[in-house]
Amino acid sequence: MANRATKIVAQLMGEDVDPSQLTVVPTAGKSSITVTDNRNGTSKEYEIKDGSVVAQQFWTDSKIRLYDPGYMNTVNCTSRICYIDGPKGILLYRGIPIEQLAMKSTFLEVSYLCIYGNLPSKKQLNYFSNRVMKHTYVHEDIKGMMKSFRYNSHPMGMLVSTVAAVSTLHPEANPALAGQNVYDDKRLRNKQMHRIIGSMPTMAAYAYRHRIGRPYVDPGDGLGYAENFLYMLDKLNQKDYKPHPTLVRAMDILFTLHADHELNCSTAAMRHLASSGVDVYTCVAGATGALYGPKHGGANEAVLRMLEEIGSVENIPDFVEGVKKKTRRLMGFGHRVYKNYDPRAKIIRGIAEDVFSVLGKEPLIEVAVALEAHALKDPYFKKRNLYPNVDFFSGLIYKAMGFPTDFFPVLFAIPRTVGWLSHWNEFLDDKENRIVRPRQKYLGETSHDYTELAARTEVPSDLQSYSTSESKRRGAI
Numbered sequence: 001m002a003n004r005a006t007k008i009v010a011q012l013m014g015e016d017v018d019p020s021q022l023t024v025v026p027t028a029g030k031s032s033i034t035v036t037d038n039r040n041g042t043s044k045e046y047e048i049k050d051g052s053v054v055a056q057q058f059w060t061d062s063k064i065r066l067y068d069p070g071y072m073n074t075v076n077c078t079s080r081i082c083y084i085d086g087p088k089g090i091l092l093y094r095g096i097p098i099e100q101l102a103m104k105s106t107f108l109e110v111s112y113l114c115i116y117g118n119l120p121s122k123k124q125l126n127y128f129s130n131r132v133m134k135h136t137y138v139h140e141d142i143k144g145m146m147k148s149f150r151y152n153s154h155p156m157g158m159l160v161s162t163v164a165a166v167s168t169l170h171p172e173a174n175p176a177l178a179g180q181n182v183y184d185d186k187r188l189r190n191k192q193m194h195r196i197i198g199s200m201p202t203m204a205a206y207a208y209r210h211r212i213g214r215p216y217v218d219p220g221d222g223l224g225y226a227e228n229f230l231y232m233l234d235k236l237n238q239k240d241y242k243p244h245p246t247l248v249r250a251m252d253i254l255f256t257l258h259a260d261h262e263l264n265c266s267t268a269a270m271r272h273l274a275s276s277g278v279d280v281y282t283c284v285a286g287a288t289g290a291l292y293g294p295k296h297g298g299a300n301e302a303v304l305r306m307l308e309e310i311g312s313v314e315n316i317p318d319f320v321e322g323v324k325k326k327t328r329r330l331m332g333f334g335h336r337v338y339k340n341y342d343p344r345a346k347i348i349r350g351i352a353e354d355v356f357s358v359l360g361k362e363p364l365i366e367v368a369v370a371l372e373a374h375a376l377k378d379p380y381f382k383k384r385n386l387y388p389n390v391d392f393f394s395g396l397i398y399k400a401m402g403f404p405t406d407f408f409p410v411l412f413a414i415p416r417t418v419g420w421l422s423h424w425n426e427f428l429d430d431k432e433n434r435i436v437r438p439r440q441k442y443l444g445e446t447s448h449d450y451t452e453l454a455a456r457t458e459v460p461s462d463l464q465s466y467s468t469s470e471s472k473r474r475g476a477i
């Protein structure tokens with residue numbers, strides 16, 4: 001314990017502090033640690049509350065900053081929405097295990113739970129569902145705007161831009177225009193949340209149909225949330241078209257599993273943007289942008305590309321060797337928080353069977369199962385606690401359901417919107433919230449004088465960029 005604590009606070013890196021000069025000892029019987037600064041022999045006791053100490057004190061008392069790239073050990077808010085026990089593989093929304101919610105609840109109930117803190121009564125659920133479903137209709141200008149995207153635009157690119165554009169339609173809900181306290185009005189706040197949850201599937205469906213040149217379909221009548229989404233994706237000429245109930249349920253459970261995951265990269269981005277006071281649509285656009293990355297929401301897309309590249313079971317050993325040599329990465333494995341089997345991955349394996357029973361087996365599932373078994377036995381993965389995460393099997397379900405690979409992150413963004421908004425809502429009510437402004441450790445020059453252009457000697461740099469042949473032709477002299 002002493003070693004661990006010493007290590008943690010040995011990372012308190014001040015500009016001129018040698019970490020070996022700091023020692024930390026847990027104070028016997030107390031909920032505190034005592035830090036001795038060996039530069040001057042002073043000792044200071046710090047209270048440990050909820051497993052953490054207030055970092056600002058180290059600056060105030062000793063002019064020491066905490067160096068933490070990737071926020072590996074930084075707590076930047078308190079939250080009551082989502083709890084993860086990484087080593088044990090436990091995920092709770094508002095205290096309720098994800099397994100129970102996935103099996104017993106609907107995505108809209110779970111959305112209510114995440115935002116408002118409890119499962120809704122029938123009356124509350126009705127009200128909430130009506131509000132959300134009403135907002136599945138989007139402004140006609142949004143349709144017009146989406147039509148102007150290039151035919152092959154990535155759907156996440158379309159979603160990021162479109163959700164940001166929605167802010168321009170609601171100046172009354174924009175702190176920059178309507179006053180910085182505009183979100184103190186909870187009804188106004190709710191309206192934006194209901195609108196965003198309602199309209200994300202519609203914008204996503206339009207992005208999908210845009211790519212394949214089909215006319216956009218208005219939301220259906222009397223349909224559930226996931227059902228309406230599939231309806232808007234797939235309706236053609238059938239008057240009373242309804243998606244298959246097994247697929248609707250699978251989609252609804254997948255939405256539930258993706259609704260929140262505490263301070264993942266995109267939710268941290270959501271809070272980061274919210275802290276500047278920018279409108280909620282821009283916050284969601286920023287969070288969607290963070291989700292687009294292959295290390296986050298793009299991971300299931302990357303898993304599928306990886307499985308396609310491996311192609312068949314006999315190629316697995318070679319691929320895994322490449323991973324161990326670090327020339328490759330086993331996508332869909334490993335997690336910043338889970339150091340055990342991701343509980344969502346277990347549920348998703350079950351849903352895969354349901355989907356395959358309707359649509360037929362996705363052939364790559366065999367490669368995935370064999371790859372998982374191979375990796376779980378290998379000491380490289382065991383030693384690093386690398387287990388399948390939520391993305392390992394979800395891509396296969398999406399593929400079996402006929403979604404194009406680059407649409408996968410969109411299927412993640414729709415439900416995660418609920419998590420983003422829950423955190424946004426919580427952030428706004430948090431008396432301790434501050435604008436997010438980390439510190440850097442400056443390692444650059446501090447003593448350069450300006451040199452006139454004529455007097456400069458060239459310093460080698462990474463300036464060169466690519467030119468197309470066409471550009472070279474145009475520029476040829």
Ligand SMILES: CC(C)(COP(=O)(O)OP(=O)(O)OC[C@H]1O[C@@H](n2cnc3c(N)ncnc32)[C@H](O)[C@@H]1OP(=O)(O)O)[C@@H](O)C(=O)NCCC(=O)NCCS
Nearest residue numbers: 295296299323329330331332333334335336384389390391
């Ligand atoms: C999710 C992820 C970014 C977490 O990264 P992290 O917490 O920063 O973990 P690190 O990158 O420090 O990994 C620790 C060690 O495990 C290795 N590792 C982590 N994930 C790995 C993976 N998917 N394949 C191979 N090795 C992996 C690292 O190379 C590192 O090895 P080292 O100790 O020899 O240097 C990472 O596991 C990853 O890239 N996974 C694949 C992408 C993915 O599935 N993302 C979806 C997450 S839901």
